[in-house]
Amino acid sequence: MPRWAIYTIFAAGVLLILLCCLCICIKCCCKGKKKKRQQKTGENINLKGVNGKTTTALVQPDVADVDYGSTKKQRGRLLYSLEYNAALSELIVGVKQADSLMAMDLGGSSDPYVKVYICPDKPKTCETKVFRHTLNPVFNEQFNFQISKSSLLKSTAVMKVFDFNRFSKHNIIGELRVQLCNVDWNHVIEEWQDLAEPAKFEEEELGEICFSLRYVPTAGKLTVVILEAKNLKSMDIGGSSDPYVKVQLALDKRKWKKRKTSIKKKTLNPYYNESFTFDVSFEQIQRVNLVVSVWDHDAMTRNDAMGKIFLGCDATGNQLRHWADMLSNPRRPVAQWHSLLSAQQVNSTLSLKKKIPLHSKLPF
Numbered sequence: 001m002p003r004w005a006i007y008t009i010f011a012a013g014v015l016l017i018l019l020c021c022l023c024i025c026i027k028c029c030c031k032g033k034k035k036k037r038q039q040k041t042g043e044n045i046n047l048k049g050v051n052g053k054t055t056t057a058l059v060q061p062d063v064a065d066v067d068y069g070s071t072k073k074q075r076g077r078l079l080y081s082l083e084y085n086a087a088l089s090e091l092i093v094g095v096k097q098a099d100s101l102m103a104m105d106l107g108g109s110s111d112p113y114v115k116v117y118i119c120p121d122k123p124k125t126c127e128t129k130v131f132r133h134t135l136n137p138v139f140n141e142q143f144n145f146q147i148s149k150s151s152l153l154k155s156t157a158v159m160k161v162f163d164f165n166r167f168s169k170h171n172i173i174g175e176l177r178v179q180l181c182n183v184d185w186n187h188v189i190e191e192w193q194d195l196a197e198p199a200k201f202e203e204e205e206l207g208e209i210c211f212s213l214r215y216v217p218t219a220g221k222l223t224v225v226i227l228e229a230k231n232l233k234s235m236d237i238g239g240s241s242d243p244y245v246k247v248q249l250a251l252d253k254r255k256w257k258k259r260k261t262s263i264k265k266k267t268l269n270p271y272y273n274e275s276f277t278f279d280v281s282f283e284q285i286q287r288v289n290l291v292v293s294v295w296d297h298d299a300m301t302r303n304d305a306m307g308k309i310f311l312g313c314d315a316t317g318n319q320l321r322h323w324a325d326m327l328s329n330p331r332r333p334v335a336q337w338h339s340l341l342s343a344q345q346v347n348s349t350l351s352l353k354k355k356i357p358l359h360s361k362l363p364f
């Protein structure tokens, strides 16, 4: 082989390797830039203030238009609808979809769901389903509220978008507050609105509770392990409480079985790890509600309820989700955190009748 041919082949080889290196370098650089851009978004979100409550036209948003580099904070926006049926005194709030929601989880996504309620009377709080790993969920759910025309005009519809997390507190992404006196009730309202930073004032934080549920269908055993609670309200002078947890089962909305944890003295973040097992047949589990409530023990006066939550066949939202996870994972404990609600709120959704008469408790 002539010398020049060897040189040519060698030169071609070197050129090829160089080209490959160049390609890899370019790819790496691009990834780096993308990461930096995402980090920048995060900084903006943390530093910059509130987004205006501007109402925008009803158009499909172009995700590519979202300018992450700009200083504008992006919590995302929500398409909702409002309708009032005067004959039935019924307000219908539709939660249609959201887009460009702020990413709350590592990996740049969120697990959004929306809570809806009416202020200042807050008879009930409704929740949409959770959508996993998306910033553009399509909810298409609607919620009805009984409300008279006169109180309607003094009320505010609140829609809060949260990021669901199984093992930690759910983060709020943003919220909408629509003053209902400003709404033209002659038409069905349907509009996109930018999510605002959540208001700090009105929400009474009652704390959170973590418990695990396990159901063994063959044995007919339901096991509830009360793990811990945190950020509970202080009920006693001195800014503390003596919390214990009541675990109650209702069958066909009748009080059925009840157990209690021990009392943890002077703490707002009690750790229990106490397990309760109930006999619940497979036929009964479909008709059961589990009520978990936190109480402050007082030696001298009546014990006070600090917060409540219920799961089971009549539950909705995150509570139903936990219950369904338990049923679809038989024999496996499933743990989840829940935000506590007021006793009034739970009572208005789940009004329990008196205890089941004794004879129907006995198997024979």
Ligand SMILES: *[C@@H]1O[C@H](CO)[C@@H](O)[C@H](O)[C@H]1NC(C)=O
Pocket: 273
């Ligand atoms: C919780 O209780 C179980 C059963 O009593 C025990 O095996 C487990 O180690 C406890 N966990 C902690 C963290 O204390």
Ligand SMILES: *[C@@H]1O[C@H](CO)[C@@H](O)[C@H](O)[C@H]1NC(C)=O
Pocket: 343, 344, 347, 351, 352
């Ligand atoms: C909730 O209902 C229970 C009985 O189901 C009752 O004992 C309790 O007082 C009620 N609490 C409130 C705040 O209405």
Ligand SMILES: [Ca+2]
Pocket: 104, 105, 110, 111, 163, 164, 165
């Ligand atoms: Ca999440």
Ligand SMILES: [Ca+2]
Pocket: 235, 236, 241, 242, 296, 297, 298, 299
């Ligand atoms: Ca006390």
